[in-house]
Amino acid sequence: MGLVEELGLGRPIETVEHESLLNIIYTGTMIARAAFRYFQGHRLTDAQFNVLVQLKYSDEKALSQAELGRRLVVNKADMTGIVDRLERTGLVERRAHPGDRRVNLVRMTAEGEKVVNVLEPGYLRGVELLMSGISRSDLTRLNRTLEKVRRNAKRKLIPDGGREGR
Amino acid sequence: MGLVEELGLGRPIETVEHESLLNIIYTGTMIARAAFRYFQGHRLTDAQFNVLVQLKYSDEKALSQAELGRRLVVNKADMTGIVDRLERTGLVERRAHPGDRRVNLVRMTAEGEKVVNVLEPGYLRGVELLMSGISRSDLTRLNRTLEKVRRNAKRKLIPDGGREGR
DNA sequence: TTCATACAGTTCACATCTGAACAATAAGGA
DNA sequence: TCCTTATTGTTCAGATGTGAACTGTATGAA
Numbered sequence: 001m002g003l004v005e006e007l008g009l010g011r012p013i014e015t016v017e018h019e020s021l022l023n024i025i026y027t028g029t030m031i032a033r034a035a036f037r038y039f040q041g042h043r044l045t046d047a048q049f050n051v052l053v054q055l056k057y058s059d060e061k062a063l064s065q066a067e068l069g070r071r072l073v074v075n076k077a078d079m080t081g082i083v084d085r086l087e088r089t090g091l092v093e094r095r096a097h098p099g100d101r102r103v104n105l106v107r108m109t110a111e112g113e114k115v116v117n118v119l120e121p122g123y124l125r126g127v128e129l130l131m132s133g134i135s136r137s138d139l140t141r142l143n144r145t146l147e148k149v150r151r152n153a154k155r156k157l158i159p160d161g162g163r164e165g166r
Numbered sequence: 167m168g169l170v171e172e173l174g175l176g177r178p179i180e181t182v183e184h185e186s187l188l189n190i191i192y193t194g195t196m197i198a199r200a201a202f203r204y205f206q207g208h209r210l211t212d213a214q215f216n217v218l219v220q221l222k223y224s225d226e227k228a229l230s231q232a233e234l235g236r237r238l239v240v241n242k243a244d245m246t247g248i249v250d251r252l253e254r255t256g257l258v259e260r261r262a263h264p265g266d267r268r269v270n271l272v273r274m275t276a277e278g279e280k281v282v283n284v285l286e287p288g289y290l291r292g293v294e295l296l297m298s299g300i301s302r303s304d305l306t307r308l309n310r311t312l313e314k315v316r317r318n319a320k321r322k323l324i325p326d327g328g329r330e331g332r
Numbered sequence: 333t334t335c336a337t338a339c340a341g342t343t344c345a346c347a348t349c350t351g352a353a354c355a356a357t358a359a360g361g362a
Numbered sequence: 363t364c365c366t367t368a369t370t371g372t373t374c375a376g377a378t379g380t381g382a383a384c385t386g387t388a389t390g391a392a
Contacts (some may be wrong), residue, residue: 003309007238009237015293016306016309017296017297018293019309021293021297023308024194024308024312025197025198026239027194027315027316028190028194028195029194031187031190031191032191032379034319037380040380040381045348045380047348057177058176059176064370064371065370066369066370070173070174071173071174073173073196074349075349076371076372077350077351077352077373078348078349079371081347082348085346100357100370101357101370102358102370103369103370103371104370124184127181127183127187128183129318129322129323130183130187130315130318130322131187132318132322133314133318138311139186139311142186142308142311145307146189147169147189148300149193149296149297150196152296152298153200153296157296202349202350203350206351214377230341231340231341232340240378241381243341243342243344243379243382246341266387266388267387268340268387269340269341269387270341
């Protein structure tokens with residue numbers, strides 16, 4: 001079933017290109033919503049879970065807010081709030097950077113580690129379920145196509161080509 | 167360039183499935199962000215623009231908030247706010263439904279029509295740019311794969327299989 | 333008719349996300 | 363050393379997104 005029937009749109013979508021774009025956005029929000037609900041049952045949000053995962057698997061065991069923001073594509077204003085809440089619930093703590101007084105080093109607490117370890121298996125099982133029945137070649141092709149889309153976005157839609165800590 | 171390099175993740179992503187999932191979400195937010203910026207230059211948001219487009223192309227010329235929510239996958243609480251702001255800026259107006267006093271019929275104003283007509287060409291050009299250089303067969307395959315993902319989400323991740331006006 | 337149930341919108345509390353402005357600190361060149 | 367520039371994090375105002383509770387209204391069955 002295509003998008004048009006799924007959403008009950010009154011009329012067909014004019015071009016394949018447009019349909020692809022809507023498909024990407026709609027599928028993305030749908031996945032994000034499912035993730036949100038999963039984590040919600042554990043008094044956590046997906047954004048917060050992502051931070052914990054980064055901390056778990058980084059070599060350093062402590063990352064600056066800026067670095068977390070870069071990896072998770074979250075801007076620094078948001079990261080302030082996300083870390084605030086994680087700190088309030090005791091899953092994470094902020095420490096001073098020994099050599100740079102601008103930086104907050106974010107480190108996971110024992111409690112935080114426990115929470116990720118509890119939630120991660122369910123998360124990975126969800127990923128499996130979501131992608132089940134799709135051939136490996138379809139998945140790699142999907143990845144290549146999406147990379148092209150992002151390259152187009154960077155080159156043709158965002159004039160200065162530029163990142164920024166976001 | 168793949169996701170890992172793009173985001174500066176410290177380590178590779180373990181499975182193709184997981185990489186696909188991250189690709190979908192990341193690409194979706196990237197597109198949404200570009201759209202947000204485009205509309206922002208015109209004192210509008212992408213959510214508001216989507217409402218105007220639905221009104222422009224629906225046969226009825228006036229839709230209930232519930233129907234708008236269904237088509238745009240926005241829950242009713244959000245729709246209240248979005249229509250509030252569109253009404254405040256004069257692009258849309260609420261009218262009583264003749265036969266059902268629960269319903270607000272949302273109708274576009276002349277000013278609203280003008281705004282969509284100004285913004286739509288740029289939006290469609292953006293879609294073209296975003297998808298340029300990708301073959302038609304890649305696009306249709308992308309669409310089919312994403313539809314499968316959504317079907318999985320509905321069947322395997324959301325137990326009651328159920329929609330709701332969201 | 334009456335009552336249970338479903339539906340449309342609004343409101344609330346919260347967590348993101350947007351850009352923008354700001355303070356403190358770093359880093360590098362004149 | 364001094365000064366310009368870049369970086370880190372916080373804060374602000376505004377718009378969405380989440381679920382949940384609540385009011386009105388409609389509908390269908392008893």
